[in-house]
Amino acid sequence: MGDVLAICPVDNVVIRLTDSASIKGCHKGRGVGESAKQREIVRASRSGAFIAADVGGTHARIGLVRRAAGSTAIDVLRYERYACADWPSLTAVLQDFVSRLDGQHHIEHCAVASAGYVLGDAIVNENLPWPVSIGDIRESLGLLGLAVVNDFEAVAYACQFLENHQTTPIIETAATPAVGPILVMGPGTGLGSAVLLPGAPHATVLPTEAGQISLAPGNEREVAILGELARGRDYVSYETALSGPGLVNLYEAISTLRGTPATLTEPADVTRAALDGSDPAAVEALDVFCGLLGSFVGDLALLYGARGGVFLAGGILPQVRDRLLASSFATRFFNKGVMRAFLQQVPVRLMDHGQLGVIGAAGLYLHGSNAH
Numbered sequence: 001m002g003d004v005l006a007i008c009p010v011d012n013v014v015i016r017l018t019d020s021a022s023i024k025g026c027h028k029g030r031g032v033g034e035s036a037k038q039r040e041i042v043r044a045s046r047s048g049a050f051i052a053a054d055v056g057g058t059h060a061r062i063g064l065v066r067r068a069a070g071s072t073a074i075d076v077l078r079y080e081r082y083a084c085a086d087w088p089s090l091t092a093v094l095q096d097f098v099s100r101l102d103g104q105h106h107i108e109h110c111a112v113a114s115a116g117y118v119l120g121d122a123i124v125n126e127n128l129p130w131p132v133s134i135g136d137i138r139e140s141l142g143l144l145g146l147a148v149v150n151d152f153e154a155v156a157y158a159c160q161f162l163e164n165h166q167t168t169p170i171i172e173t174a175a176t177p178a179v180g181p182i183l184v185m186g187p188g189t190g191l192g193s194a195v196l197l198p199g200a201p202h203a204t205v206l207p208t209e210a211g212q213i214s215l216a217p218g219n220e221r222e223v224a225i226l227g228e229l230a231r232g233r234d235y236v237s238y239e240t241a242l243s244g245p246g247l248v249n250l251y252e253a254i255s256t257l258r259g260t261p262a263t264l265t266e267p268a269d270v271t272r273a274a275l276d277g278s279d280p281a282a283v284e285a286l287d288v289f290c291g292l293l294g295s296f297v298g299d300l301a302l303l304y305g306a307r308g309g310v311f312l313a314g315g316i317l318p319q320v321r322d323r324l325l326a327s328s329f330a331t332r333f334f335n336k337g338v339m340r341a342f343l344q345q346v347p348v349r350l351m352d353h354g355q356l357g358v359i360g361a362a363g364l365y366l367h368g369s370n371a372h
Contacts, residue, residue, distance in 0.1 A: 049077060050109035051094065052365065054151055054357025057115055057127035057189025058244075058315065060084055062097045063358040064105065076362075077105075079355060084129045090114075091133075091140045098141065109145040110137070111365035113154035113357045115190055117209070123148060127190040127243075147365045150207035152192035152313075154360030156184040157205050159311050160196055161359075162351060168321060170312065171330050171348040178345065180307025183300055185210065186314025187246065187293070191239040195304045205364070210300055211239035218295050218332060225288065228253035238296050242289065244316060247271065251285040258284075271319060290324050294332030301346050302339055310348040318352050 049066035064078040080097055087093045090112075098107055114132065116125025123132040138146045159182065185193040191211030197204045215236045217223045229236045229249055241250055244267035251270045255262035258281055264270050273279035274286035301310055317324060333348065334340050 049105040049107065050111070050362075050365075051097065051107055052076075052111045052358045052362035053090075053094065053113065054154060054355075054361060055084070055090060055112060055114040055128070055132075056151055056315075056357075057125075057129065058084060060087075060090065060093050061355065061358050062094065063355065063362070064097075064101065065358070065362045066105075076355070076358065079358070087130075089130050089132070089136075091137050094137060094141060107141065108143055109365070110141065110143050111147045111149070111361040112137070113149050113151045113361035113364075115151050115192065117150065117207075118148050125190070147361075149205075149361060149364050150192075150194060151357055152184060152186075152194040153205045153207040154357045154364060155192070155313055156182070156194035156196045156311075156360070157203070157363055158356040158360035159184055159313075159351065160198075160203055162311075162356075164349070167311070167349040167351045169347070170324065170350050171333060171346075173345055173347045175345040177309075177347075178307040181304045182308035183297070183304055183306040183310045184313060185297065185300065185310070186312050187242045187244065187316045188314040189244055191237075191242045191246070192314065193300065195306070196308070198308065206304075211242070212237045213296075214238075215241055215292070216295070216299075218291065218335075222288065222292065224257055225250065225253045228256050238292070242293055242296065247285060247289055247316070250288055251282055254284050254288070255281040267316070271316070275320065275323065286320060286323060287327055290320075290327035290329045291332050293324075294327075294329035295335070297329075297348065298333040298336050298343055301333075301343060302336060306346055309346055312348065312350045313352075313356075317350055321350060324350070 049064055052063045052065050054061040060082040062080050062082065063076045065076050078101070080100070082093050094110070101107070114123050114125070115127055116123050118124070118134070121133055121135050123134065134146060134148060137143070179198055182196040183193070184196065185191070193208045193210035195206040195208065197206055215226060215229070215238050217226045226236060229240055233240070240246055247267050247270050248265065251264060252262045260281055262281065264273060264279065264282060270282045270285060273282035277283055297310055297312070300306070334343050336343060
């Protein structure tokens, strides 16, 4: 086995990410509001391997994790990435993963980080390719314990363990690193957002649905684009523009305003055409995307007082990193009037979300978070 992944939820756990970076000195103690049922789940999950899953609209990342014998570390023993469109349900994905374990591990516990939110028995999010029933997963896999957290909640929890060399600076600051809220957000199939709040005995994650905030244009061109986006829609959120499908929406709106045919229908095609310059509407769409993102990230940094910085994640931004750096992102981020000085103290960094959702889901579960 290669480098071991480990998480740091409780009891001074050591973390080793895939590039062998180690983080020590984590927090001790139980999760806030941990019930007797949750404590039982935590004790049981510590005794053997369990599954941690990070489920987005496009991919499901599944890991087999276990608290190492005689150690405070949690090992990720196996990791697989599934294309959601290839499977009829999340239950089927998890069953396939378990079947590949060849009976070597008896799985009784599972932590799922998913886009959306829990409502009754269901995980609700229009970007998931299929409905998700918590009860179906628990019963089909014969689980004693199942926890569900927001996918960006899990990423936010895990990002506290990242070292600077594991990320790319988008906006750097000469200010001394501050202890404070950390904003984590990123466009993918949807627009995820969460806030990591430092504290004792451990950090707390505030999940949000900030992507559903009403889109606010920043110039006349964006006002015209918003007008096009509003055609046939009752409501235009930031996610309508700042996501994979949102990039296509921008491209179509801009094509209409330019009076040119919109020939591209997939986010990857729009991204490719923007980067190689083969379609002027795609080039403008990506530029508008980056500008809107800068404005929105600045707004959220102010809203949450993100003195600890901003981490950008999601599936799109790592692909367009150079264009993001050359775009109006930073200008729009700082363009907040008298609050410019505050934002100049807030570093913004880009991370490749990768296995962080799995790590965060497992860590939150070991805190007894959101057991069902």
